[in-house]
Amino acid sequence: MADERGAALLRGGVSSPRATFLELFFDLVFVFALTRVSQRILDDLGTAREDLPVEIAQTLVIFLAFWAVWTFTAWVTSRYEPEQPQIQFVVVYAMLGCMVMAVATPRAFDTRAVAFALAFVAVQVGRPIFLTLALRGHPRRLVTVRVASWAVASAVPWVLGAVLPGTWRLACWSVAVVVDYAGLMFGWPVPRLGATRTSTWAVLGEHLAERHQQFFLIALGENILVIGLAFSGRSFSAASSGAFLLSFVTTVLLWRIYFHRAGHLLTEAIRVARSPGRLGESMSWTHLVIVAGVLTTAVGYELAIVHPYERTRLAWAVFLTGGPAVFLLARARFEHEVFGRVSRSRLVGVLALAVLTPLATLTVSVVALAAAATVLAAITVTDYRRAYGRPPERPHPAL
Known part of the structure; x- marks a missing residue:
């Protein structure tokens, strides 16, 4: 019975390949988010010449964080049925987190570092944990367990960087981004469970x-x-x-x-x-x-x-x-x-x-x-x- 409830979340043969209105609504947040990123770059160009490389590196980290949230959400809605209430909740949840990140972006490496980092961590950790619980006893829950394990590992440098000053923040967040993207690249390998490359996923x-x-x-x-x-x-x-x-x-x-x-x-x-x-x-x-x-x-x-x-x-x-x-x-x-x-x-x-x-x-x-x-x-x-x-x-x- 638990397997059947979990299987109902997966894409079936009758799933429409078209993006849902909720997904298009979710995308609107990124119009705002990308304008915040580009504005950060313009502000960076107005800084002192010796600080410019550091400022650009900070903006790159922010952009990669946004892309990580968007791309994994796209994989989720291509792998799971987006009309299911649980999956719709995941999309709305990620949408809220991205809004907080976008609002914090102009001062993400300053006074709003905690807000940016916690919003990102809340999405990246909360999403796979929720999916694991929603899948119940279905075998595919092992995939989200792997993803959640890596998300928790990357959360440590994200949170640590949020409370540390200056160059330490950039160093910690850079490490966190590397962990996030390494997980995606290598399939979130976990001892005993192995890896699950996205290239092998059954997606639409x-x-x-x-x-x-x-x-x-x-x-x-x-x-x-x-x-x-x-x-x-x-x-x-x-x-x-x-x-x-x-x-x-x-x-x-x-x-x-x-x-x-x-x-x-x-x-x-x-x-x-x-x-x-x-x-x-x-x-x-x-x-x-x-x-x-x-x-x-x-x-x-x-x-x-x-x-x-x-x-x-x-x-x-x-x-x-x-x-x-x-x-x-x-x-x-x-x-x-x-x-x-x-x-x-x-x-x-x-x-x-x-x-x-x-x-x-x-x-x-x-x-x-x-x-x-x-x-x-x-x-x-x-x-x-x-x-x-x-x-x-x-x-x-x-x-």
Whole structure:
């Protein structure tokens, strides 16, 4: 009887692959969370030069914490039936924790460290423990027991870092993030129980693919929000207006490059893959870098809109041209996952943007943004010419 109640939580043959309204509601929190992360980066760029690497490292830790919460929630709703009240509770619970984390983000390494760390720990520890209890006697509860064990282990440096000052906090939280991601990477191995790699999980691959596509759109939504807020607070000068237009065009180009074939065929690629779980696991890591590239690019937008005629500092160039380069590099891996090959235009684009990054310091920020947009536009045109007059390419997953 307990096994039957636990089995009712698992995805069945009649489960819809589409994301539920609650999951889309959950995603709205991350629009706010990503704006807090990008604002932290902008604040970091205003700090003293010697403190900038430390500030950027702190923001990276925060971003990785948010991604850990989102990606595991996506795996949960792809593995368990999201219409079940228990799973809906898990989603709402994670949503509340993310809201607290997002509110604490601006001062996460200062006065709100305890709030950020406890919210994260509450989600990461509470979620697998609740699922273990909800699964009752079902064999799959051993998976959530493994996850909970690693979450408790990472909770120690999270909580310890929250009460320690300065560099000790960054050191402790960095260790905690490594533990969190090592668990995900190696399958949360526990003595006697072994490991359970996500690549072997029975998940609804179409749902997982759609969730990552939706998170990419969330990142683009954060870009739109940054562009609008930055421009609405400025006078409508020719330079700011030009940077605003370039930022919008660049965002559209990111959308076009992502979804051109590979992005559209991700669901089908997982469906035809010989190892859907392995492809899903690889795709999750790829999207982590894709979203990081999009988020980094958004910081460049605000710099160009607010300081269009200022000489580009090297730190600014990292965001203006380096952000699109990171996106393209991850997008090349994404293409390899779906088609088993990489377009030459992606690699040429990464190389061009890498060369432009130091060269951008010789000009003003709006010109650097225009150069990055030109590279992305050239890739978009190349994609169009390559596909014109040819039958649609079908997925051929490399994994």
